[in-house]
Every structure is written in C-alpha cells, then in structure tokens.
Amino acid sequence: MAETTFLEAIRQGMWEEMERDDRVFLLGEDIGAYGGAFKVTQGFLERFGDARVIDTPISEAAIVGAAAGAAHMGMRPVAEMQFIDFISCAYDMLTNYVATARYRAGLSTPIVVRGPCGGYVRGGPFHSQNPEAAFFHTPGLKIVYPATVRDAKGLIKAAIRDDDPVIFLEHKWLYRRIKDTLPTGDEEVPPLGVARVAREGQDLSIVTYGATVWKSLEAAAQLDQADGISVEVVDLRTLLPLDEDAIVATVKKTNKLLIVHEDTRTGGLAGEITARVNERAFEWLDGPIMRVTAHDVPLPYAPTLEDFVLPQTEDIVTAARWLAAY
Amino acid sequence: MWRRFALINRLPAANFHPPLNLVMTAHPASTRAAAIPAGLSSEQLLEMYGFLRLTRTLEERLAALYRQTKVIGGLFRSLGQEGESVASAYALRRGPQPDVLSPLIRNLGAMLVMGAKPIEILRQYMAKETGPTRGREMNVHFNDLTLGYLGQISHLGDMVPVMAGITLTFKMRGEPRVGLVYVGDGATSTGAFHEGLNFAAVQRCPLVMIGEYNGYAYSTPPARQFAVRDLAEKARGYGIPAVTVDGNDVLAVYEATKLAVDRARVGKGVQFIEVKTYRRTGHAEHDDQSYVPPGEMEHWAASNDPVDRFVRALRDNDWVPARALDEVDTRVRDEVDRATDACLDDPLPAGESALGTVFAQPPSAEPLWYRAVTGPSPSHGAPNG
Numbered sequence: 001m002a003e004t005t006f007l008e009a010i011r012q013g014m015w016e017e018m019e020r021d022d023r024v025f026l027l028g029e030d031i032g033a034y035g036g037a038f039k040v041t042q043g044f045l046e047r048f049g050d051a052r053v054i055d056t057p058i059s060e061a062a063i064v065g066a067a068a069g070a071a072h073m074g075m076r077p078v079a080e081m082q083f084i085d086f087i088s089c090a091y092d093m094l095t096n097y098v099a100t101a102r103y104r105a106g107l108s109t110p111i112v113v114r115g116p117c118g119g120y121v122r123g124g125p126f127h128s129q130n131p132e133a134a135f136f137h138t139p140g141l142k143i144v145y146p147a148t149v150r151d152a153k154g155l156i157k158a159a160i161r162d163d164d165p166v167i168f169l170e171h172k173w174l175y176r177r178i179k180d181t182l183p184t185g186d187e188e189v190p191p192l193g194v195a196r197v198a199r200e201g202q203d204l205s206i207v208t209y210g211a212t213v214w215k216s217l218e219a220a221a222q223l224d225q226a227d228g229i230s231v232e233v234v235d236l237r238t239l240l241p242l243d244e245d246a247i248v249a250t251v252k253k254t255n256k257l258l259i260v261h262e263d264t265r266t267g268g269l270a271g272e273i274t275a276r277v278n279e280r281a282f283e284w285l286d287g288p289i290m291r292v293t294a295h296d297v298p299l300p301y302a303p304t305l306e307d308f309v310l311p312q313t314e315d316i317v318t319a320a321r322w323l324a325a326y
Numbered sequence: 327m328w329r330r331f332a333l334i335n336r337l338p339a340a341n342f343h344p345p346l347n348l349v350m351t352a353h354p355a356s357t358r359a360a361a362i363p364a365g366l367s368s369e370q371l372l373e374m375y376g377f378l379r380l381t382r383t384l385e386e387r388l389a390a391l392y393r394q395t396k397v398i399g400g401l402f403r404s405l406g407q408e409g410e411s412v413a414s415a416y417a418l419r420r421g422p423q424p425d426v427l428s429p430l431i432r433n434l435g436a437m438l439v440m441g442a443k444p445i446e447i448l449r450q451y452m453a454k455e456t457g458p459t460r461g462r463e464m465n466v467h468f469n470d471l472t473l474g475y476l477g478q479i480s481h482l483g484d485m486v487p488v489m490a491g492i493t494l495t496f497k498m499r500g501e502p503r504v505g506l507v508y509v510g511d512g513a514t515s516t517g518a519f520h521e522g523l524n525f526a527a528v529q530r531c532p533l534v535m536i537g538e539y540n541g542y543a544y545s546t547p548p549a550r551q552f553a554v555r556d557l558a559e560k561a562r563g564y565g566i567p568a569v570t571v572d573g574n575d576v577l578a579v580y581e582a583t584k585l586a587v588d589r590a591r592v593g594k595g596v597q598f599i600e601v602k603t604y605r606r607t608g609h610a611e612h613d614d615q616s617y618v619p620p621g622e623m624e625h626w627a628a629s630n631d632p633v634d635r636f637v638r639a640l641r642d643n644d645w646v647p648a649r650a651l652d653e654v655d656t657r658v659r660d661e662v663d664r665a666t667d668a669c670l671d672d673p674l675p676a677g678e679s680a681l682g683t684v685f686a687q688p689p690s691a692e693p694l695w696y697r698a699v700t701g702p703s704p705s706h707g708a709p710n711g
C-alpha cells in the first residue's frame with residue numbers, strides 16, 4: 001500500500017470532508033490557483049471550484065471573521081493561515097468574537113483555523129511559531145495538534161465535524177518528513193480531546209505533542225538501549241480539551257513525569273499540566289515534575305541559535321535520565 | 327506637475343493580464359539632448375545608476391549563494407522593481423538626522439541608497455555572527471536608524487503604524503525630517519495598513535507611502551486583493567493626496583517622490599505614491615510561478631526593464647559620459663566580489679548568544695535546567711538549586 005505523508009494526510013482528510021459535506025468550504029491566501037504555500041490544497045480549486053476554494057486578500061482578521069459568519073449560517077468553513085504566525089492578526093476575532101459566541105449568544109461557530117506551525121526549519125522568528133498557549137488561555141477554542149499521519153487525517157476530519165471552533169496546528173517539520181500507510185475504505189475519525197499512548201513504558205512518562213513526540217520517541221529508544229530506562233510517551237493530540245485522565249493515568253503508572261514542548265517555557269502548557277497532576281496525583285509522584293521546553297526568547301534564524309533555543313532529542317535524554325535516577 | 331502624474335489614472339484598465347502597458351514616459355528616451363530633469367546632476371544620475379546596478383548584481387550573487395545552499399532560508403528578489411526602490415529612496419535626505427524609510431523584502435535598493443553595505447546583506451542572508459542581527463533575523467530584516475532605515479517584520483502592514491509613530495515624533499519635536507514607508511499591493515489588504523495610514527493622515531504626519539503595485543502578492547493578482555483599480559484610490563479615501571506613476575521609470579518615480587517628500591516636510595501631511603511595476607521573479611526563489619500567464623514575464627523583461635530604460639535615457643540624452651556606465655558596472659562587480667570573499671567563511675553565531683538581550687534588564691535569559699545537567703549521575707533536589 002502506498003505511503004502517505006503527514007501533509008498528504010491532511011489534504012486527504014479535507015478532500016474527503018468536502019466530498020462528503022457540501023457545507024465545507026476553504027478560504028485563505030494563495031490556496032486556490034497556487035494550491036497553498038505548502039501545497040496542502042493543491043488540486044482543490046480544480047475539483048471543487050472557486051465558490052468552495054476561495055483565494056482571499058491578505059486579511060487574517062477578515063478570513064476568520066468571515067468564516068465565523070458563514071459558520072453561524074450553517075456552513076463549515078476551513079480557514080488557512082499561510083503560516084500560523086499570522087494568526088496573531090486574527091487574535092481579536094478569535095478570542096473575542098469566535099471564542100465567546102456560544103457562551104454569550106448561543107451561536108454555533110464550527111470553524112477550523114489551520115496552518116503550518118513550528119520550528120526546526122530555519123524559519124526565523126515569524127515563520128516558526130507555536131501559538132497554542134495564546135489560545136489555550138481563552139475558554140471557547142479547541143486546539144488540535146496532531147503528530148502522526150493517521151491523526152493528521154483523522155483529526156482534521158474530526159475538527160471539521162466538531163460543532164465548536166477548532167485551531168488545528170500542523171507542524172511543518174512533519175509535513176514531508178513522516179510517512180505511514182493509511183487504511184483504505186472505512187475511515188477512522190478519532191474523537192477530539194483524547195490522548196494516545198505513543199510508546200508504553202514503566203519507569204517514567206513523557207507527556208508531549210507535535211514534533212517533540214518524535215523527538216521524545218527517539219529519546220525513549222536511546223534511553224532503552226543505553227540505560228535500560230523504560231519510557232512511556234503520551235501524545236496529547238488535542239490540547240484543548242486536555243485529556244487529564246490520560247495524563248493522570250500515565251503518572252500513576254510510572255510515578256514520574258517529564259513534560260516536553262517546543263513552545264517557550266513561561267506560560268507554556270507544561271505549567272498547566274503540572275498543576276493538574278499536582279491536584280490529582282500528587283501522592284503518586286516519586287520525583288518532581290520536570291519540563292523540557294524552548295528557551296524564553298523569540299526564535300532566532302541561524303541554525304546554531306535555533307538549535308540552541310529549541311529542545312533537542314539530547315535534551316530529552318538528559319532530562320529523562322536525570323529524572324529516572326531521582 | 328502634481329497633476330501630470332495624476333494623469334496616469336485615466337489610462338485604460340489596470341488589469342495585469344495581458345500585461346499592463348503602463349508606460350507614461352515622463353522622460354521620453356527619444357528626446358535628444360533634453361536637459362536633465364528634476365534638478366538632478368550628471369553625478370547624481372550616475373550615483374543612482376550605481377545603486378540600481380548594485381541592487382541587481384548583489385541579488386544575482388545572493389541567488390548564486392542560495393543555489394549553493396549558503397543562504398539559509400528563503401531568498402526574495404526585486405528583479406524588475408529595482409527602479410522604484412532606488413529612485414524613491416534617493417529622494418530622501420541622507421547624512422546627519424536623516425529621513426527614515428522602512429523597506430520591505432523587495433526594497434534592497436532603498437536600503438543600499440540609505441547606506442546599508444553589501445557585506446551586511448550577504449552576512450545577514452547567510453546568518454553570520456558578524457551580520458547586523460548576529461544571525462537572529464533573516465534577509466533584509468535589519469535596521470540602522472542612524473543611516474535612516476528601520477527593518478520590517480514579516481507581518482505585512484505592521485510597519486505602517488510604526489512609521490506613523492516615527493514621523494509623529496518628527497512632528498512633535500519640530501524636526502524637518504520625513505518618513506517613507508513601502509507597502510505591497512497585497513499588504514494593503516491588512517488591517518494594520520488601514521489603521522496606520524488613517525492614523526498618520528489624521529495626525530498629518532510627515533510620511534510618504536510608496537504603494538508597490540507589482541501584479542502579485544505571492545500568487546494572488548490585484549483583482550483578488552481589492553476591488554478598486556489603483557492603490558491610489560485607497561489612499562484618497564483617507565483624505566491623502568495620491569498619484570500613480572510608472573514604477574519602472576526611474577526619473578518619474580524620483581520626481582514624484584521628491585515632490586511628495588518636499589510637501590511632507592513642509593507640513594502638508596501624508597503623501598501617497600503608487601508605483602506600477604512588475605515582479606519578475608517568483609514570490610521567493612522556491613516559487614515556480616506556475617500561475618503566471620505565459621509570456622508575461624518575458625514581455626516585461628524585454629520591453630520594460632527599469633535598469634535598461636534608465637540606461638537608455640542616460641545614453642540617448644548624453645546625460646553621463648559614455649564610459650562612465652561601464653566603469654560603474656566594473657566597480658560594482660568588484661565590490662560584490664570583495665564583499666562575498668570577505669564574509670563567506672565568517673562563523674555562525676555561538677548557540678548561547680541566543681539568550682541575550684530579550685530585555686534591557688535582565689541582560690540575558692536563563693539557560694534551561696537540562697543544559698546544566700552534567701553527566702548521568704543523579705542528584706536529589708532540583709538541578710537549579
């Protein structure tokens with residue numbers, strides 16, 4: 001069976017949803033004739049026409065706002081941010097208008113705002129961001145951040161079908177780096193808000209998401225081989241709603257928790273996860289909850305600087321070894 | 327004269343397909359022995375030519391380095407648009423207390439006019455420790471406010487409000503300085519553009535905006551970006567005097583900008599100049615331009631290259647000595663060669679230097695705990711103490 005890339009999986013997921021449901025339509029910059037900056041929507045214009053694949057002006061606030069209005073009227077818009085870094089231009093629309101719509105006005109706003117995020121690609125400060133923390137703090141927005149080919153396809157479908165607004169983060173370092181065979185025929189649509197155990201282990205748990213799932217798995221394999229340390233890796237997949245039960249379950253199993261994320265440390269998700277574990281599983285811990293994150297600086301461009309700032313596999317190995325020995 | 331530029335607005339539909347043949351030649355090359363226009367001297371014409379040639383030669387060098395994977399990240403070029411960048415910046419005051427411009431990725435020429443050095447550009451693109459941002463930022467994103475340029479960030483439109491603030495300060499302090507900000511046809515769709523332009527107009531800031539109508543925003547043509555024909559119409563909606571000029575006519579752009587700068591300097595508020603030009607490369611080097619109709623680029627290259635047109639005007643009118651242009655070409659080639667040789671082997675910045683200067687105080691961010699763990703031996707208690 002043919003191998004599918006992460007990027008192709010997202011493409012397939014959207015394609016199948018557009019085939020299945022004619023309320024689904026796409027809007028974004030250069031997504032039509034050009035097929036998107038990363039070619040995620042290549043071929044969509046030809047297949048679905050320019051009424052359902054809309055090349056927009058460079059107006060992120062209008063893209064998100066228009067998606068919201070259409071969603072109120074029963075449509076299922078999927079908005080692309082050319083790079084997720086530009087979602088900041090739609091911050092007001094997302095946090096004030098979209099996030100509060102159901103609560104304050106009983107309005108349903110089933111939109112997906114998706115786009116390439118993340119570093120490790122020499123993109124510099126404005127083409128590498130991980131914006132999840134900025135939205136994690138706002139009640140009313142769901143946040144999905146897949147790490148595998150299978151989840152990329154399944155979760156984009158779940159996001160489109162969900163009745164709430166979803167920010168869907170696609171790590172561009174994964175776009176063409178990972179491949180998998182996808183089941184044909186019966187489609188798999190996992191629920192939002194459910195984490196996944198990416199690797200079973202006994203001695204220590206790593207809770208992570210996005211590109212660092214792969215770096216954590218690499219670290220786990222090294223620790224297993226070199227030190228005989230058995231690491232469990234939990235891939236959150238959905239950041240909001242957060243699968244607290246899965247986090248607590250793995251802590252109760254291994255009694256040690258390392259949280260890994262690519263986003264910067266201060267105000268990052270690791271802090272919230274730490275607090276939840278503290279509230280629900282404190283007595284189960286045999287060591288401090290530790291975190292491996294990016295340093296608290298804007299992401300610089302030079303390879304040497306970017307490598308220093310972002311968490312690397314060696315960092316996870318070091319941190320996990322330290323914690324395992326605690 | 328202001329009205330003369332405005333004439334161009336009455337030319338037929340500005341639809342880019344087929345290519346707009348918008349050559350209102352303010353300075354027909356065929357007029358032999360015409361006087362040099364716009365109060366320019368022969369030396370100044372040669373200096374402008376030098377900046378045009380330098381922009382093109384330097385970008386060609388960058389493209390070669392990009393293909394050799396020496397340029398890290400993307401490469402953006404201004405091929406076909408060098409004229410408007412150089413000519414508009416050339417209308418500003420340089421030297422002590424200079425005017426200040428804010429360039430975009432396609433305004434390398436404007437930065438060179440203000441005094442940015444080729445070696446800085448090369449180092450910046452190659453993320454060298456010795457570069458102007460010491461590897462932190464990419465391409466032409468860097469400043470030198472003493473020379474008079476403020477580097478952009480990627481988020482389009484953001485520089486417009488910032489330049490409103492810079493020029494507001496000129497006004498508050500009574501300094502006879504002017505700001506100039508570039509904005510692409512695509513970037514005029516952002517909220518920041520509209521808020522910034524309106525703010526500056528209301529405050530009567532000494533700001534000149536150059537709207538670059540170059541036919542594309544990435545792959546998107548103007549017709550999918552805005553429903554007006556000319557960018558100048560947008561500015562007029564904010565009560566700003568606006569003209570449209572042939573952006574590939576170096577002298578026309580210079581003349582229009584000079585007039586706008588002079589008006590802004592004497593308190594006449596924001597001035598807008600739309601330059602009609604054409605982006606002859608992809609959005610960046612990776613872009614195959616499959617969306618460009620066949621023949622369009624070739625048409626512009628063959629019949630409407632700003633450097634060619636400027637050279638023709640200089641030669642046909644005997645405005646500069648015949649040999650002088652060749653001498654400039656040689657000097658520019660040498661300069662770019664020397665700059666390349668001088669920095670190609672410069673080191674990349676040391677990783678730890680990433681932590682400095684997030685704030686004035688504290689001067690450095692902390693390295694995270696896991697970087698301080700030495701060896702596998704465990705200690706009880708947190709590693710940071």
Ligand SMILES: Cc1ncc(C[n+]2csc(CCOP(=O)(O)OP(=O)(O)O)c2C)c(N)n1
Pocket residue numbers: 029058060082083086089430432480481482509510511512513514516538540542543544605609
């Ligand atoms: C707010 C924002 N949205 C999207 C982008 C991605 N982007 C970078 S350049 C570009 C096209 C810019 O077109 P234009 O303003 O016409 O400038 P040109 O490239 O033609 O010089 C886009 C969409 C961005 N940089 N900023």
Ligand SMILES: [Mg+2]
Pocket residue numbers: 510511512538539540541542543544
């Ligand atoms: Mg443009």
